[in-house]
Amino acid sequence: MSKNELSETGDASDGPLGRVQGGLSRLLGEKPTSEHALLVLFFAFGAVMFVGADGYSHEARLFPQILSAIVVVLSVLLLLRNYLPGPIRSFVAEPFQIGSDTDLSEEYGDADETESGDDAEESPSENATDGEEDELTGAYVYDVDDWVGPAVVALLSVGYLVLALVIGLIYSTPLFVAAYLLWANRPLGADMRAKLGSILEIVALSALAFVIALGFEWVAPRSISEGIWTGWEIVLPLGGL
Amino acid sequence: MIDVVSAALAVTPLDVSNVDVFFGALEQLLEPGTLGLIFAGILLGIVVGALPGLGPPLGMAIILPLTAPMEPSNGIILLISVYSGAMYGGSITAVLINAPGVSSSAATTFDGYPMSKQGRAATALSISATASAIAGLFTIAALIIFSPALIALILRVGTAEYFLVAVLGLAMIVVVTKGSMAKGLLAGAAGLLVTTVGTAQMTGERRYVFGPESLRFELIDGISFVAVLIGLFAIAEMMKLAGQQGSIAQTDIEIGGGVVDGIKETFARPVTMIKSGFIGMFVGAVPGAGATVSNFIAYSEAVRSSDDPGSFGQGNAAGVVASEASNNGTVAGSIIPAIAFGIPGSSSTAILIGGLLMHGLTPGRSMFDAGGELLTTYVMLLALLVGNLIILLFGLSMVTRLGILTRIDTNYIIPFVIVLSFLGTYVLDYYLVDLLTLVVFGIVGFYMVRHNYSVIAFVLGVVLGSIAEDNFWRGLLLGNDDFPVIGSYSIFVDPTQRPLAAVLTLLIFVILFGPFIKRWFDGKRRASNAD
Numbered sequence: 001m002s003k004n005e006l007s008e009t010g011d012a013s014d015g016p017l018g019r020v021q022g023g024l025s026r027l028l029g030e031k032p033t034s035e036h037a038l039l040v041l042f043f044a045f046g047a048v049m050f051v052g053a054d055g056y057s058h059e060a061r062l063f064p065q066i067l068s069a070i071v072v073v074l075s076v077l078l079l080l081r082n083y084l085p086g087p088i089r090s091f092v093a094e095p096f097q098i099g100s101d102t103d104l105s106e107e108y109g110d111a112d113e114t115e116s117g118d119d120a121e122e123s124p125s126e127n128a129t130d131g132e133e134d135e136l137t138g139a140y141v142y143d144v145d146d147w148v149g150p151a152v153v154a155l156l157s158v159g160y161l162v163l164a165l166v167i168g169l170i171y172s173t174p175l176f177v178a179a180y181l182l183w184a185n186r187p188l189g190a191d192m193r194a195k196l197g198s199i200l201e202i203v204a205l206s207a208l209a210f211v212i213a214l215g216f217e218w219v220a221p222r223s224i225s226e227g228i229w230t231g232w233e234i235v236l237p238l239g240g241l
Numbered sequence: 242m243i244d245v246v247s248a249a250l251a252v253t254p255l256d257v258s259n260v261d262v263f264f265g266a267l268e269q270l271l272e273p274g275t276l277g278l279i280f281a282g283i284l285l286g287i288v289v290g291a292l293p294g295l296g297p298p299l300g301m302a303i304i305l306p307l308t309a310p311m312e313p314s315n316g317i318i319l320l321i322s323v324y325s326g327a328m329y330g331g332s333i334t335a336v337l338i339n340a341p342g343v344s345s346s347a348a349t350t351f352d353g354y355p356m357s358k359q360g361r362a363a364t365a366l367s368i369s370a371t372a373s374a375i376a377g378l379f380t381i382a383a384l385i386i387f388s389p390a391l392i393a394l395i396l397r398v399g400t401a402e403y404f405l406v407a408v409l410g411l412a413m414i415v416v417v418t419k420g421s422m423a424k425g426l427l428a429g430a431a432g433l434l435v436t437t438v439g440t441a442q443m444t445g446e447r448r449y450v451f452g453p454e455s456l457r458f459e460l461i462d463g464i465s466f467v468a469v470l471i472g473l474f475a476i477a478e479m480m481k482l483a484g485q486q487g488s489i490a491q492t493d494i495e496i497g498g499g500v501v502d503g504i505k506e507t508f509a510r511p512v513t514m515i516k517s518g519f520i521g522m523f524v525g526a527v528p529g530a531g532a533t534v535s536n537f538i539a540y541s542e543a544v545r546s547s548d549d550p551g552s553f554g555q556g557n558a559a560g561v562v563a564s565e566a567s568n569n570g571t572v573a574g575s576i577i578p579a580i581a582f583g584i585p586g587s588s589s590t591a592i593l594i595g596g597l598l599m600h601g602l603t604p605g606r607s608m609f610d611a612g613g614e615l616l617t618t619y620v621m622l623l624a625l626l627v628g629n630l631i632i633l634l635f636g637l638s639m640v641t642r643l644g645i646l647t648r649i650d651t652n653y654i655i656p657f658v659i660v661l662s663f664l665g666t667y668v669l670d671y672y673l674v675d676l677l678t679l680v681v682f683g684i685v686g687f688y689m690v691r692h693n694y695s696v697i698a699f700v701l702g703v704v705l706g707s708i709a710e711d712n713f714w715r716g717l718l719l720g721n722d723d724f725p726v727i728g729s730y731s732i733f734v735d736p737t738q739r740p741l742a743a744v745l746t747l748l749i750f751v752i753l754f755g756p757f758i759k760r761w762f763d764g765k766r767r768a769s770n771a772d
Contacts, residue, residue, distance in 0.1 A: 035692040060441035074427040149483030184652035
């Protein structure tokens with residue numbers, strides 16, 4: 001298992017988290033990864049949509065229930081792919097292309113082998129696509145060097161959303177840019193001059209972000225400065241109900 | 242099927258109404274405002290394509306909400322100009338720092354970067370601009386010349402065949418993208434499921450509308466596919482970029498070589514350029530394949546047909562010609578299935594379809610109907626033609642100054658792309674739920690791409706979900722009451738009444754199940770040989 005994958009999955013050696021991960025490993029037949037979390041999310045999404053459609057009329061219910069059933073079944077199959085019998089596992093887990101002569105089950109090994117191997121948590125597709133692009137295919141997967149970066153961007157985006165709700169987009173925009181640049185420019189340079197330069201840069205770019213937001217406020221027909229603290233107004237579609 | 246094809250080929254290019262529409266489009270194109278939009282879109286596309294980590298889908302996703310107040314044809318022109326410009330822009334970083342700005346320029350690095358290291362960066366960039374523009378010009382020109390036959394063919398495809406072509410396209414997206422079929426199907430189904438939130442078309446019932454009062458009001462309109470697109474292509478891409486290192490030029494790059502040399506080198510290889518352009522065009526028309534696939538196929542073909550294959554990878558100009566001609570040729574090929582059948586050849590064309598829908602234009606026959614939106618289609622094609630001329634002029638005149646784009650720190654790009662995504666998404670409808678959608682689908686999209694769940698299939702589901710549900714119900718209403726789905730489907734596969742439908746149905750089965758059946762037979766054969 002690569003260092004990146006370790007940092008993504010965590011160390012399952014000891015502690016309560018380790019015991020939970022150990023249990024999940026036994027259940028799934030491989031070490032839990034973010035892909036399993038994604039599949040659980042798909043499963044939950046499908047299950048909620050399936051059950052939630054019960055109260056609707058037949059016409060409104062059928063289409064979402066068929067789709068949510070497909071989502072639930074496929075996510076369960078993908079979660080438990082290491083326990084599936086040969087032909088079904090071939091459909092669920094193995095990558096293939098039109099005209100491919102490669103027996104991919106041979107190429108990527110059996111479930112039993114991956115269970116015990118260090119690369120157990122890597123899906124076959126991840127093995128197949130080490131870089132961003134795999135030649136002559138449409139496959140495109142992200143190749144990430146440092147998992148902290150995506151996590152920070154995601155967290156700051158959530159923070160930006162919450163701030164937009166509370167104080168409006170105009171004021172939250174420069175704060176978001178400043179927060180990101182403070183994180184990205186860590187540790188703000190070695191000496192005082194570099195530190196001052198970084199701070200000035202952050203202030204200037206945050207001001208630029210504020211100007212961009214003001215530009216939207218100026219062009220847009222409605223104000224984007226309203227939040228809960230600044231008089232957020234509920235938008236009523238269909239001319240109000 | 243033979244009837245349809247022969248009828249299409251029999252149509253004369255002098256169809257008066259189509260010619261009138263063509264000249265109407267030309268008139269609209271020559272308006273200063275339209276030309277200004279093309280110029281702005283191409284420049285923006287070049288910048289977006291040249292910045293490492295960005296690319297055509299991201300540029301188009303950010304621009305998409307900003308086109309909302311525009312006339313539909315102008316909005317589409319801006320989007321498609323960004324697309325075309327970004328296809329060329331990706332070559333700049335590929336040549337200068339060995340990091341393609343877009344994945345469709347990946348093969349350009351093989352010979353473009355060695356040329357740069359040999360002090361011939363300006364020559365490589367000139368080859369890139371010339372090959373991109375010339376290939377873009379002749380593939381679009383070919384499309385316009387053959388448009389009468391294409392229009393006749395598309396207009397003669399019946400409703401049932403139309404539906405089956407869409408299913409065929411979906412099937413191809415699932416299988417062309419390398420990865421498990423189950424993942425592709427899951428992504429597509431989840432995308433379709435997202436569109437069921439909101440008001441049901443058939444009954445007007447509110448589905449999955451919950452939460453606080455303000456959220457419920459906003460959900461009545463459903464989940465905005467524009468917000469989903471921006472989340473998937475902007476937020477997810479920025480998360481990826483924040484996790485990558487080494488995509489920025491660390492030192493000043495000396496751009497040596499000559500512009501004129503580059504033009505001469507390109508025109509000295511007309512066969513490679515024409516062949517690669519058309520490879521790009523035809524591969525680009527295959528749903529799910531896109532410019533990256535055509536890029537590598539064209540490069541491989543250039544190596545195969547060369548008298549000196551060993552020189553490739555060491556700064557052979559033919560490698561840059563093949564790569565760049567193919568990726569701009571892809572643009573022409575990929576827009577036809579997108580606007581005719583709503584099937585995207587790539588992420589960029591998926592966003593283009595989103596743009597069409599946002600402006601009230603439905604991909605399909607009306608886009609090729611003289612009484613419908615044929616004018617918009619022609620304006621789009623002509624805009625691409627002009628856009629390629631701008632690429633040629635701008636690319637050649639700015640060759641020595643393009644290095645500056647490679648020195649922009651991604652840490653400045655990331656927060657501003659996110660800011661533009663938030664602001665652009667919000668001003669569409671002023672719904673808070675759109676911002677929530679943006680963030681949620683950005684994070685989910687990041688992990689989907691990370692684990693090879695087809696994001697194109699997901700986007701296709703989100704963009705075309707309401708049309709799919711509408712067609713689903715039409716099918717059921719036509720079908721047998723006892724066995725609705727089977728009953729309705731039988732109208733599509735009667736080989737005596739609908740031969741094209743039968744062929745399409747067969748193709749869908751071959752594409753989806755062929756590899757499994759072949760593998761099963763191979764296993765049987767191996768087992769019998771072992772006995």
